[in-house]
Amino acid sequence: MTVAQHQHRPLLTIAEHDIEHVENFTNLGSNISNTGDLEKDEQTRIGQAAGVFKRLRNIWSSKSITTATKLRLYMSLVIPTATYACETWTKTASITNELDVLHRRCLRSILKSPLSDIVSDRRKIMTGHVLRLPTERDRQVWQ
Template identity: 35%
Template sequence: MRKATEDRPRGIAWGPSGHIEDCDFADDIALISSSQMDLQEKTDRVGRVARCVGLNIHASKSKIMKVKTASSTKTVLCDVELEEANDFKYLDSYISADGNIQKEISTRIGLAANAFYRLQNIWRSNILQMKTKVEIYRSNVRSVLLYAAETWRTNKKIESRLRGFEGRCLRRILNIHWPQPITNVEVSRLTGINNIVDEAKQRRWRWLGHVLRMGADRHPHIALRWTPQGRRRRGRPLGTW
């Protein structure tokens, strides 16, 4: 990446006077540009430099996401048009062009439900104490459900889905079935588990405190007060956490 971007910046304005060209994790790389021309040039250069050191970029596994642009020009890598996607999975989380996390929430609930189902023998056990079952639920199910919750932008619909899923799980652990009447407050008291929406909010606040304590040159700290290039459309903007 240093060789591919050493001649001039092709990324986006970042911080007071810098630019950011890419976001990397292990062998995953996300190229970032503010124009189609810059992105195509950067893609060509990265592909060319990579081949010089024996690396080949897999075109069929590469995706393009365009955020609030009318450009219809395709991005090409090795004579192959890259697929354009409105959302894709990156570092085990779904990222959407419009900032919507409905697909991410559905995926999280599905993975957590699968983890819960695979532990049916634990929930049915008459040997294990309720405290033990609840701790297993926290570590093996709730942790899957709230993965990356620090960055979620939730609303009442999403919060209702989270509460509904966890309520069904906890009632199953308590062996309470319909039509036995029991309130969510009573379920929380019997299991000792706090409201999952409050847990997600606490995680967000802890992450915010962590970011505020970072140095001013760290990317999360810069992103907190970053103003994107371009002009925002008229109307009320989307709320963020």
């Protein structure tokens, strides 16, 4: 912004102190934009939640802490960080995807199980069910 443009903006003065005009600022952990765009705030929250999760990596990798306890810690520390003030967010496909990616990544790390392994295990179980079916049943299904 040029000096000439800045001079046309009304100045805010509190107790004889001019308040500086800024494009955005952080208040109580939320990123406030002069345009009202909340996407930066949403992305900041997701980044903060990822940081909290990363700082707790010793807990997630600990063999002495139960999975149930890890999930309770995740739900009480990481999720609130990611969703603080989410009631005011604009729902966009981009933010929805970023939230889901964060959530899946965290859960995979806690559960120590890639989704592809879960799918493989379920396919093996289904194969076992099919192989145990009586042969008469196979004929009935296909007729």
